[in-house]
Amino acid sequence: MSSTPLFRTLTADDMQAVDRVIRTRLHSDVVLIRQVAEYIISAGGKRLRPVLTLMAGRAMGYGEPYLHELAAMVEFIHTATLLHDDVVDESDMRRGRQTANAMFGNAASVLVGDFLYTRAFQMMVASNNMRILEVMAGATNIIAEGEVLQLLNIGDTSLTEAQYLLVIQYKTAKLFEAATRVGAIMAGASTEQEQALADYGMHLGTAFQIIDDVLDYSGDAGTIGKSVGDDLAEGKVTLPLIYTMRQGSEQAATTVREALEAASRERFGEVMAAVQSCGALDYARGEAEKAAERAIAVLAPLPDSDYKTALAELARLSVRRDA
Numbered sequence: 001m002s003s004t005p006l007f008r009t010l011t012a013d014d015m016q017a018v019d020r021v022i023r024t025r026l027h028s029d030v031v032l033i034r035q036v037a038e039y040i041i042s043a044g045g046k047r048l049r050p051v052l053t054l055m056a057g058r059a060m061g062y063g064e065p066y067l068h069e070l071a072a073m074v075e076f077i078h079t080a081t082l083l084h085d086d087v088v089d090e091s092d093m094r095r096g097r098q099t100a101n102a103m104f105g106n107a108a109s110v111l112v113g114d115f116l117y118t119r120a121f122q123m124m125v126a127s128n129n130m131r132i133l134e135v136m137a138g139a140t141n142i143i144a145e146g147e148v149l150q151l152l153n154i155g156d157t158s159l160t161e162a163q164y165l166l167v168i169q170y171k172t173a174k175l176f177e178a179a180t181r182v183g184a185i186m187a188g189a190s191t192e193q194e195q196a197l198a199d200y201g202m203h204l205g206t207a208f209q210i211i212d213d214v215l216d217y218s219g220d221a222g223t224i225g226k227s228v229g230d231d232l233a234e235g236k237v238t239l240p241l242i243y244t245m246r247q248g249s250e251q252a253a254t255t256v257r258e259a260l261e262a263a264s265r266e267r268f269g270e271v272m273a274a275v276q277s278c279g280a281l282d283y284a285r286g287e288a289e290k291a292a293e294r295a296i297a298v299l300a301p302l303p304d305s306d307y308k309t310a311l312a313e314l315a316r317l318s319v320r321r322d323a
Contacts, residue, residue, distance in 0.1 A: 005317055007051060007310035014054045014068065015047065021072040025119055032104070036112040040079055040100050048208070048314075049179040050075045055314075056183025056197045059307035069123055070132070070186060074179045076120040077136070081143060081175070083113035088147070089234050131185050139178035146170025155235040157257045161242055165206070172212075173205025196301045200311060203295035208318045210288035213238035215322065217275045232271055235263035239287065240280040241271075248278035288319045 026037045050071035057067045083100055085091070087109050092102040101109040117140070124133045149167050153159050180201035184194040216231040217240050231238055237260060245253045252274035259267040275281060295315040302308045 005310075005313060006306065007055060007314045010058070010306055010310050011051050011054045014058075014071070015051065017065070017068040018047075018050050018054070018071045018075070021068050022075060025072060025076070025123065028115065032108055033112055033115050036083075036100050036104050036108055037079075037116065039103065040083060040112075041075075043094070043097060047075060049078050049175055051314075052176060052179040052201060052204075053183040055307050055311055056180040056201075057187045058183075059197075059302055059305055059311065060184055060187030060189045060193060061303075062183070062187030064186070066127065067183065067186060070127065070182050073120045073123040073136070074175070074182070076116045076123070077140060077143075078175060080113040080116040080120070081147075083109045083116070085147070088151070089230070091230060127186075129185065132182050135178055135181050135185065139174050142170050142174045146172075146174065150236070153237055155260050155263055156237055157245060157260055159237040159242060161239065164237065164239055164242055168209040168213075169202065169206060172209040173202045176205030176208070177201035190301075192301050196298050199298040200295045200315075203291045203298065204315050204318060207288040207291035207295065207315065210239055210284055210291065211319055211321060214240060214281050214284045214288070216240075217272050218281055229265045229268040232259060232268055233263060233265040235260055239284040240275045243280040243283050244275050244278055247283075248274060248280065252278055285319065292316060292319045 022041055026034065026041065028034055028037075053071040053074050054067060057070070082094065086094060086099040087101045087106045091099050093099060099109075100112070104112075120136070121133075124136050127133070146167055146169075150171055153163070153167060177198050178201070181194060181198040184197040189197065213231065216228065216238065241256050241260065244256045248256070255267065255270050255274045259271045292315040296312045299308055299311055302311075
């Protein structure tokens with residue numbers, strides 16, 4: 001039996017076509033743009049967002065080549081956010097290698113991120129579909145709001161679980177939602193089916209980000225592809241820390257609060273022990289699993305197909321990963 005997930009098998013040919021579109025659309029006469037864009041795109045990554053666009057479209061019976069353009073457009077939006085995120089977070093490692101800002105400098109990263117955003121919008125306009133433009137313009141605006149919210153929440157030890165969830169729904173899950181919705185729109189899905197796919201994307205993105213936040217306190221740098229403890233060093237208040245501050249021992253809660261307020265990696269070992277001692281990681285994984293189950297449940301209005309099965313499989317796999 002193959003260990004390759006069904007969603008990877010089903011989208012393998014489509015993703016090769018998407019990669020060709022990406023290479024074509026990355027072209028610029030400005031050499032530095034090509035270098036930086038090629039560097040970050042060639043890093044690979046999970047490419048989940050374009051996969052979601054492909055599967056949403058295919059699940060609704062859409063087989064036109066334009067689906068590849070849409071999937072590439074979604075990946076460009078995601079890549080632009082990564083370039084800008086790494087500058088804001090002063091990150092020096094992503095996907096197991098140097099970030100673009102560490103390699104080329106902050107100015108180049110920000111400006112090439114702008115290039116990718118604007119190229120993505122050129123591709124949306126080419127769809128001649130105002131709904132797609134509307135959805136993606138709304139999503140990118142909300143993603144920007146999520147980034148600012150996260151910035152405002154740095155070191156805020158009073159952050160609630162509801163406030164945390166709002167940030168990740170804006171910052172991460174919104175693009176998952178948009179990725180599935182545009183695939184449904186191009187396929188001419190019914191209003192009910194389009195909403196089902198959008199809701200699936202939102203729940204999946206939520207589960208995915210919670211697991212990312214768990215991995216910062218349970219993974220290792222070689223596996224997760226970034227420096228363990230980055231979130232703590234940036235003062236990011238994530239679900240494992242919120243749970244520890246609310247439900248952990250007084251000592252554990254104090255350790256986390258002090259480390260967050262100092263926004264220092266120096267106490268990472270103590271924080272990791274505090275988080276693991278009170279069941280915070282199990283709690284956060286449980287919340288991610290609930291979000292994944294909600295993602296699977298909302299797929300009910302879709303016609304049965306291998307793609308529908310693969311979407312459900314992807315939701316389950318998203319919470320069982322170690323990277």
